[in-house]
Amino acid sequence: MLELDYASSAGVSEMLMDQQEMRNSSPLYRRSGIPLYHQIQQRLLDQIQSGVFKPSEPIPSIQKIATRMGVSQMTVRQAVKSLCELGVIYSKQGKGTFISRIKLERDFRQVLSFSEETRARGATPHSRLISFRIQMPSRETREALALNHKEKIFRLRRVRYADSLPMGIECSCLPVNLCPDLLETFDPEGSLYQKLAEQYRIHLTVTNEVIEVGKASDEEARLMQIAPQSPVFLFTRLSFLESGKPVEHVKSVYRGDRYKIVNRLVRTKRDLLSSPLVI
Amino acid sequence: MLELDYASSAGVSEMLMDQQEMRNSSPLYRRSGIPLYHQIQQRLLDQIQSGVFKPSEPIPSIQKIATRMGVSQMTVRQAVKSLCELGVIYSKQGKGTFISRIKLERDFRQVLSFSEETRARGATPHSRLISFRIQMPSRETREALALNHKEKIFRLRRVRYADSLPMGIECSCLPVNLCPDLLETFDPEGSLYQKLAEQYRIHLTVTNEVIEVGKASDEEARLMQIAPQSPVFLFTRLSFLESGKPVEHVKSVYRGDRYKIVNRLVRTKRDLLSSPLVI
DNA sequence: ATAATCTAGTGGTATAGATGACTGATAGCT
DNA sequence: AGCTATCAGTCATCTATACCACTAGATTAT
Numbered sequence: 001m002l003e004l005d006y007a008s009s010a011g012v013s014e015m016l017m018d019q020q021e022m023r024n025s026s027p028l029y030r031r032s033g034i035p036l037y038h039q040i041q042q043r044l045l046d047q048i049q050s051g052v053f054k055p056s057e058p059i060p061s062i063q064k065i066a067t068r069m070g071v072s073q074m075t076v077r078q079a080v081k082s083l084c085e086l087g088v089i090y091s092k093q094g095k096g097t098f099i100s101r102i103k104l105e106r107d108f109r110q111v112l113s114f115s116e117e118t119r120a121r122g123a124t125p126h127s128r129l130i131s132f133r134i135q136m137p138s139r140e141t142r143e144a145l146a147l148n149h150k151e152k153i154f155r156l157r158r159v160r161y162a163d164s165l166p167m168g169i170e171c172s173c174l175p176v177n178l179c180p181d182l183l184e185t186f187d188p189e190g191s192l193y194q195k196l197a198e199q200y201r202i203h204l205t206v207t208n209e210v211i212e213v214g215k216a217s218d219e220e221a222r223l224m225q226i227a228p229q230s231p232v233f234l235f236t237r238l239s240f241l242e243s244g245k246p247v248e249h250v251k252s253v254y255r256g257d258r259y260k261i262v263n264r265l266v267r268t269k270r271d272l273l274s275s276p277l278v279i
Numbered sequence: 280m281l282e283l284d285y286a287s288s289a290g291v292s293e294m295l296m297d298q299q300e301m302r303n304s305s306p307l308y309r310r311s312g313i314p315l316y317h318q319i320q321q322r323l324l325d326q327i328q329s330g331v332f333k334p335s336e337p338i339p340s341i342q343k344i345a346t347r348m349g350v351s352q353m354t355v356r357q358a359v360k361s362l363c364e365l366g367v368i369y370s371k372q373g374k375g376t377f378i379s380r381i382k383l384e385r386d387f388r389q390v391l392s393f394s395e396e397t398r399a400r401g402a403t404p405h406s407r408l409i410s411f412r413i414q415m416p417s418r419e420t421r422e423a424l425a426l427n428h429k430e431k432i433f434r435l436r437r438v439r440y441a442d443s444l445p446m447g448i449e450c451s452c453l454p455v456n457l458c459p460d461l462l463e464t465f466d467p468e469g470s471l472y473q474k475l476a477e478q479y480r481i482h483l484t485v486t487n488e489v490i491e492v493g494k495a496s497d498e499e500a501r502l503m504q505i506a507p508q509s510p511v512f513l514f515t516r517l518s519f520l521e522s523g524k525p526v527e528h529v530k531s532v533y534r535g536d537r538y539k540i541v542n543r544l545v546r547t548k549r550d551l552l553s554s555p556l557v558i
Numbered sequence: 559a560t561a562a563t564c565t566a567g568t569g570g571t572a573t574a575g576a577t578g579a580c581t582g583a584t585a586g587c588t
Numbered sequence: 589a590g591c592t593a594t595c596a597g598t599c600a601t602c603t604a605t606a607c608c609a610c611t612a613g614a615t616t617a618t
Binding site: 314372373374 | 600601602603604605609610611612
């Protein structure tokens with residue numbers, strides 16, 4: 001009964017429609033290229049944030065949101081589901097959808113370069129080059145990057161600073177054939193991830209990471225300006241393209257006194273836990 | 280045109296329908312209580328695992344799977360999407376869906392108790408009680424658990440063993456009013472999470488975790504049978520119910536020589552990165 | 559030969575509706 | 589009073605379909 005109105009509103013008479021139907025919230029933009037479910041998600045986030053909904057009561061039902069916003073239930077559900085996955089809200093069958101008061105910390109970890117991560121923490125990243133050259137990979141790196149026996153790698157070793165304080169030492173290895181002219185065109189003070197994305201369209205989407213603790217060697221201690229034998233984080237990371245191709249193998253040492261890791265762990269539901277779990 | 284077939288097959292003549300429509304794979308179970316999208320997800324996982332699809336070629340399109348399995352595209356898409364989120368496959372608009380070769384490690388971290396985690400790694404967990412009592416919380420714990428000034432907590436301190444080797448020391452704090460008779464009914468050698476789930480229906484779904492490194496104190500070193508000043512992991516964890524109620528505040532020390540952390544980091548897409556990010 | 563256009567196949571978004579299952583409250587019965 | 593049956597509200601799943609955007613290859617026009 002109302003769908004013709006929506007259709008025409010997209011084409012002809014927006015303002016009329018918006019005023020009468022969307023009286024208590026701004027309208028959705030149907031031709032903006034931004035998916036409706038994403039707009040709805042943002043809208044809900046705003047409303048939760050600004051306290052429109054009481055934490056003790058359920059937020060409006062999916063049906064109500066759908067009719068009020070003039071979209072279908074599926075679309076609203078998509079928005080609600082993604083917010084559930086973020087832990088912002090949670091749904092209980094037969095009861096409703098509620099606001100979760102789980103504290104969201106700012107810096108839960110994603111695949112982030114040191115530069116991005118440092119900026120996200122409100123500091124200014126900066127690097128000092130130790131070495132940058134083409135060489136044969138170590139056996140560990142060769143296996144991690146699935147290289148054949150002849151293939152060479154870039155090896156980039158840098159001291160990383162946040163606000164001019166040394167934080168750690170990163171040693172990053174990439175296959176040469178992926179970005180052959182990196183040695184000439186990359187400024188080792190800058191962000192490697194940014195360079196890879198901009199010049200080569202290489203987007204690292206997944207990282208496997210192993211974290212261990214250890215003691216700083218004399219050289220590491222000197223570079224990081226800490227006492228030898230100080231406890232440090234040891235990171236071993238392997239980053240992949242979406243296709244699963246391993247692209248970057250990194251071994252890092254980070255100061256134990258200045259660095260901490262903030263994780264959010266989520267208990268997976270039935271979706272894969274019920275059976276094989278791992279392929 | 281075909282929906283009447285599905286409807287009737289569910290009600291009356293299953294075998295007939297299954298034979299003609301699902302000739303090359305086992306049928307879906309429409310009345311089993313297991314959602315179709317979940318069955319499809321498992322089926323796809325099996326086929327990927329057993330090498331039915333070549334990694335270089337796209338897997339069958341959503342449309343084809345939908346008609347072959349006799350379900351709608353939306354349902355197939357739901358299955359495909361969840362596998363994408365797991366990193367098993369990835370879709371490219373206009374091209375198809377491909378198998379990712381990202382290595383899945385067995386022990387990516389979830390919200391797991393020490394018992395669960397140790398078993399997942401193939402060892403046998405075991406605990407030795409240091410202390411277990413009701414007391415006033417520290418200021419840090421009181422704030423983390425959002426307790427008022429009178430509320431008391433259980434404080435459970437245990438040495439954790441894997442295959443009889445000491446791994447770390449855990450100190451776990453919970454509000455008393457959540458599970459008043461814990462002191463009498465809980466066996467401190469067993470799994471706290473299991474007890475909470477079984478007796479009190481308390482399911483911890485999200486954990487915020489901060490990881491630091493430090494040096495073992497004399498007492499810690501003695502309990503873990505390592506040298507004093509050895510580098511160790513320091514964990515501070517806060518676990519929540521789905522509703523966001525903080526339930527358990529844990530501070531742990533783990534041996535640096537025996538413990539390592541395996542993470543998978545994923546680069547989040549547009550969904551929230553584009554704007555406010557954190558509420 | 560080159561460039562522009564068309565077209566078929568693909569995943570992405572969205573609609574309008576149906577069914578099922580769970581919850582909590584109400585009404586009626588014992 | 590206590591129990592049971594019913595019912596409305598809600599979330600969960602699914603269907604059938606439509607249109608969009610993108611890709612790659614074929615066709616056509618220049």
